[in-house]
Amino acid sequence: MVISIEVAYYCATAVSIAHLLGQLCVGMITYCTLSYCYFHFVNLGETARRIRIIRELYDSKNGLTMEEILERYDAGDIIEKRIGRLLNNGQIIYKEGKYFAGNSTMLLMNRAMVLMKLVVLGKRSEFD
Numbered sequence: 001m002v003i004s005i006e007v008a009y010y011c012a013t014a015v016s017i018a019h020l021l022g023q024l025c026v027g028m029i030t031y032c033t034l035s036y037c038y039f040h041f042v043n044l045g046e047t048a049r050r051i052r053i054i055r056e057l058y059d060s061k062n063g064l065t066m067e068e069i070l071e072r073y074d075a076g077d078i079i080e081k082r083i084g085r086l087l088n089n090g091q092i093i094y095k096e097g098k099y100f101a102g103n104s105t106m107l108l109m110n111r112a113m114v115l116m117k118l119v120v121l122g123k124r125s126e127f128d
Helices: 002-012 016-046 051-059 066-072 075-088 105-121
Strands: 092-095 098-101
Touching: 016 105, 051 066, 051 098, 075 092
Parallel strands: none
Antiparallel strands: 092 098
């Protein structure tokens, strides 16, 4: 959509191709950066365990003991559910007792995120 708007603007005005390419670069970098931020903002509230724990503690009138929290967030159960989702989505494959990478969509998304981190943060990870 961003590219379409930029090209329409180029066709409607008398600007040079260099100007159009500059606008396209700035527009795409801005769009990708905002998309990266939006994705992580939405993802943070939905999947982060610490947010879910805080929300459950807030909803619990009498609080929760450590045993109750560990019962709800058993590491084995969490891994089992995630592996199940990855298998159902075809992102991993189970063959001869081992797991292998399946559909490369998530790998491509990961590489896009690393590229955006390089552009925005200047490093591959916020922990580097």
